[in-house]
Amino acid sequence: MEKLFYPGGKKKVFTVSYDDGVLQDVRFVELLNKYGIKGTFNLNSELMRSEFAWVHESGMVVRRLSPDAVSELYNGHEIASHSLTHPYFEGKPREFILHEMGQDRENLRCLFGQEVSGFAAPFDYWSPVMAEAAKDCGFAYARISEMSRSYDLPEDLYYWRPGIFHLDGELDQFVDGFLETDTELALCQIVGHSYDLDAENMWERMENIFRRVSRAENVAFMTHIEIVRYLKSIGVR
């Protein structure tokens, strides 16, 4: 069978998916840009408006970025929906789910002037009703919170289990394995919140990962929606 590649003849793809739109995204985006890495940022438009803040278990105050603060920040990266208000969806009626997804998508589209095609589940709940709602709202994929710990492409784009959470103790080994694997169209996806990098003092560790993948010759850098569109264009999904 003919071998499949990402654009540019690359054998693998690396991406990150970061949630909540917090202050530390400013430093995180700088880091991505320094190494030419593309990320997807999952935002809650209603919480941006209220400049919502909360106290992390480390004592650090986590602050959301305001709509003004993000207007240029994420240029070159993907904006995706993380619901309007970051609710826990279990037991919620379908109308509520549709509103939280659809209105957030519309708000973000207006704010950033670009189509918003991805959804990332808040907290760790997902269900067939939510997958259907994401389709009905026009999203092209939905990333859930359960990790696959693999380099495989998602079987179902509305149950997209990402590779690894960035606080996983085996993060570095996971990246090592990605750089070594021969899996066709291998995907390395790191998921997290940038405030953890402050709370866990792991900026340097993350920069090392980015430096290593940026030096690998066979790795492409794409956002989630770019990956989805590319896979569809070559008939893989």
Ligand SMILES: [Zn+2]
């Ligand atoms: Zn979140």
